[in-house]
């Protein structure tokens with residue numbers, strides 16, 4: 001027996017209502033904040049990610065699904081959505097449009113991770129990117145959008161963690177200080193952190209291991225090393241969030257797992273789940289478009305993991321709209337009645353009435369049982385007698401009452417009942 005590859009899963013019909021619930025709300029939020037949909041290919045040039053996300057990050061070093069296609073091109077299944085969005089922005093000349101260009105995507109991503117609850121090798125995100133504007137107002141608006149999205153889903157138990165990681169001017173100075181601090185603690189660091197010290201010191205602050213966490217807690221804070229522009233930007237973001245009455249907590253250890261960020265970084269963390277607590281995250285990436293070959297173009301964005309949202313919705317018992325059952329089941333008795341039933345099903349569907357048509361030659365009792373299993377409100381029964389009089393029996397399944405109605409009127413009657 002074949003199984004879905006490790007870390008992937010089928011989205012079954014019983015899950016689909018949750019998916020629809022989340023994606024419908026994402027589209028609604030996109031509309032509310034004036035973001036336009038964008039869909040990029042499932043695979044991209046591998047360099048797009050190595051250049052943007054950078055070596056020294058888990059994604060590039062260990063997690064990308066890289067392959068060479070039959071034409072010898074080095075490709076990868078997309079690992080995240082920000083770099084492809086910037087690629088599309090550049091490729092389609094969106095820098096000529098009024099800025100900022102606001103785009104959203106709902107799509108799957110691929111990372112070779114160690115699978116566990118809330119962490120998969122194929123996962124899905126709703127992401128929002130605003131490209132072409134440096135105003136700190138936009139950072140606050142993206143954070144506002146992110147919290148609005150979660151609240152629109154009924155998720156209220158989360159916190160917003162906020163930090164600034166500076167820019168190309170001030171970050172190197174901080175990294176030098178951080179390196180000096182960590183060099184004195186090297187022996188106490190975990191094996192991963194010893195590599196991070198060489199390759200990507202900012203990520204030292206993010207280590208989840210207990211000893212490393214203690215060292216990170218008292219490490220020099222990046223916010224003490226920001227240049228005056230970054231400092232002013234960070235203060236404005238906080239001021240706007242306060243104006244919007246959005247609560248947040250400053251966390252100097254928040255650095256994010258991707259390397260393209262500058263200035264504002266933030267994460268939305270659930271208060272219910274300990275292991276995979278990040279429901280979403282984002283920040284500013286003012287250098288990314290330039291890194292990919294464009295002019296210097298400031299940008300800010302956010303993405304949230306759909307599987308994690310759904311886990312949260314299910315664990316906290318948020319009720320979502322139930323899938324509506326088909327309106328009627330069409331039962332038939334005999335060959336001639338079966339033909340009439342086929343025609344009727346087509347007529348009802350053309351009128352927009354969802355129906356289930358019985359198959360085979362089962363007894364009426366068996367067909368009624370089947371209708372029950374579909375939870376239809378009505379069963380339409382066509383037997384020899386009804387055929388000859390051009391009628392059908394309309395059975396109300398809940399009330400267990402039957403009436404005789406003409407075939408010509410049945411669509412109108414069902415539409416009327418549906419609207420009540």
Ligand code: HAM
Pocket residue numbers: 079080081082111113118119120121122123124125127128129257258278279280281282283300301302303304305306307308
């Ligand atoms: P990220 O933090 O890597 O950011 O992913 C965003 C969200 O996707 C996470 O907070 C988490 O909810 C979900 N997620 C990530 N990896 C997995 C996984 N393996 N299994 C399940 N869920 C996962 C980004 O990808 C950035 N592109 C976000 C962004 C947009 N920054 C600026 N704009």
